[in-house]
Amino acid sequence: MLDVDFQLGGDAASRRIVVAMSGGVDSSVVAALAARTGAETIGVTLQLYDHGEATGRAGSCCAGRDIRDARAVCDRLGIAHYVFDHETRFRETVVDTFADEYLAGRTPIPCVQCNTGPKFTDLLQLARDLGADCLATGHYVQRVIGPAGAELHRGADPARDQSYFLFATTQAQVDYLRFPLGALPKSRVRAIAADLGLGVAGKPDSQDICFVPDGDYAGLVRKLRPEADTAGDIVDLNGAKLGTHRGIIHFTVGQRRGLEIGGTAEPLYVVRVDAAARQVVVGPRAALAVGAARITGLNWIGGDHVGPITAKVRSMAKPVGAHLDGDRLVFDAPEYGVAPGQAAVLYAGERVLGGGWIASTEAAMVAAAA
Incomplete structure (x- = not known):
C-alpha cells in the first residue's frame, strides 16, 4: 500500500x-x-x-x-x-x-x-x-509546490498523462485540488x-467521450440536431467541386477516410470544414501544414513565466516548440492536424502554463506552395 x-x-x-x-x-x-x-x-x-x-x-x-x-x-x-x-x-x-x-x-x-x-x-x-x-x-497529473505556490505538472507516466484535458483549471482550483x-x-x-480487494480493480478504463455509447458521434449529433444531415459539396482548395457529402458532421480536419473521391494524383485529406457553405474542403497532406493558430479564451496558470514554451494541439501529440504573439500561437515548425475547436495547451518543461481554444489557423508556407 x-x-x-x-x-x-x-x-x-x-x-x-x-x-x-x-x-x-x-x-x-x-x-x-x-x-x-x-x-x-x-x-x-x-x-x-x-x-x-x-x-x-x-x-x-x-x-x-x-x-x-x-x-x-x-x-x-x-x-x-x-x-x-x-x-x-x-x-x-x-x-x-x-x-x-x-x-x-x-x-x-x-x-x-x-x-x-x-x-x-x-x-x-x-x-x-x-x-x-x-x-x-x-486524474493523472501532478500538483507540485513551486516557489510561488501550487503548480500543475504533467503526469509522470506519459501514456497516462491527462494534463491536456485540464488546461482550463484555474489557479484557485489548483490550490484546492489534489491529484x-x-x-x-x-x-x-x-x-x-x-x-485492497476492491471489486473495480480490473474494471476497464472509461472512454474519452463517455456519452457516445457506440462511438457513433455523427449519430448522436443527428439525434440531437436533425438538421445535421444536410448534404453539401466536397471541393478542392480552389473551390472546384469533386463530389458530395451527406453532412459536415461526418468530417474533421485531417480525415482521409470517407471522402470517396477517386482518380486523384495523391491522397486527399479534409483541410477545412466550411459550415456556412456546407462545404468540405480537401487537399494533399501538405495543405494540412499550419504555421500559426489564433487562440481564444486563454487560461494562464504559469505565473510570471517568460521563457521558452511548447504546445500540444492534440491530446496524444508530443509538445512542439512555439511562442505566443498576442492571441496567435506561432509554431517553430509546421504543425499538422490543427483544427478549430481543439485546445492548444502550453507547457514549460513538465509544467502546465495554461492554454486556450483554437479559433482559426494560418497555413504554413509549405501549404501555400502546395
Missing part, C-alpha cells in the same frame, strides 16, 4: 477530504489513499446521465453501474458516499455544446468542457459546501486496488 501526502497540514484526523468518484479504479484508489491518511473522507459522485445506452458499453462513466461501484467501494472503505444529480447541467454544458460544435464545423473536446464545468466548478463547490479541506480526483495518482503508473494503481 502507498502512503500519500495530501498536503493538508496539521493533524490529518481533523481534516476532511472529498473524493470525486466516477466508479472506476482510479478514483476508488484515491478514496482508499485519502482514508488511509486518517482524515474524514467523503466520496461524491455526480450522476451525469441516466440513459441505459451509456451503461451498455464497457468504459462509460458516472452511469448506473458506475454509481453502484462507487458506493460499493465506499462501503468497503467505511466512508460516506453521496450522489448528486447533474444530468441537466451536463447535457446543457457538455452534450449540447458537443453537438453544436460539430454543426459549426469545429472539432470539439467534451472532456475539457466536463472538467471545467460539472467535474471541477460544480463538484469543487460541493466539496467546499461540505467543509472539505481539498477535493481529490483520479495523488499523478506520480504512479496505471499498473501500480490497479495493484493497489487488487491488494
Whole structure:
C-alpha cells in the first residue's frame, strides 16, 4: 500500500477530504489513499446521465453501474458516499455544446468542457459546501509546490498523462485540488486496488467521450440536431467541386477516410470544414501544414513565466516548440492536424502554463506552395 501526502497540514484526523468518484479504479484508489491518511473522507459522485445506452458499453462513466461501484467501494472503505444529480447541467454544458460544435464545423473536446464545468466548478463547490479541506480526483497529473505556490505538472507516466484535458483549471482550483495518482503508473494503481480487494480493480478504463455509447458521434449529433444531415459539396482548395457529402458532421480536419473521391494524383485529406457553405474542403497532406493558430479564451496558470514554451494541439501529440504573439500561437515548425475547436495547451518543461481554444489557423508556407 502507498502512503500519500495530501498536503493538508496539521493533524490529518481533523481534516476532511472529498473524493470525486466516477466508479472506476482510479478514483476508488484515491478514496482508499485519502482514508488511509486518517482524515474524514467523503466520496461524491455526480450522476451525469441516466440513459441505459451509456451503461451498455464497457468504459462509460458516472452511469448506473458506475454509481453502484462507487458506493460499493465506499462501503468497503467505511466512508460516506453521496450522489448528486447533474444530468441537466451536463447535457446543457457538455452534450449540447458537443453537438453544436460539430454543426459549426469545429472539432470539439467534451472532456475539457466536463472538467471545467460539472467535474471541477460544480463538484469543487460541493466539496467546499461540505467543509472539505481539498477535493481529490483520479486524474493523472501532478500538483507540485513551486516557489510561488501550487503548480500543475504533467503526469509522470506519459501514456497516462491527462494534463491536456485540464488546461482550463484555474489557479484557485489548483490550490484546492489534489491529484495523488499523478506520480504512479496505471499498473501500480490497479495493484493497489487488487491488494485492497476492491471489486473495480480490473474494471476497464472509461472512454474519452463517455456519452457516445457506440462511438457513433455523427449519430448522436443527428439525434440531437436533425438538421445535421444536410448534404453539401466536397471541393478542392480552389473551390472546384469533386463530389458530395451527406453532412459536415461526418468530417474533421485531417480525415482521409470517407471522402470517396477517386482518380486523384495523391491522397486527399479534409483541410477545412466550411459550415456556412456546407462545404468540405480537401487537399494533399501538405495543405494540412499550419504555421500559426489564433487562440481564444486563454487560461494562464504559469505565473510570471517568460521563457521558452511548447504546445500540444492534440491530446496524444508530443509538445512542439512555439511562442505566443498576442492571441496567435506561432509554431517553430509546421504543425499538422490543427483544427478549430481543439485546445492548444502550453507547457514549460513538465509544467502546465495554461492554454486556450483554437479559433482559426494560418497555413504554413509549405501549404501555400502546395
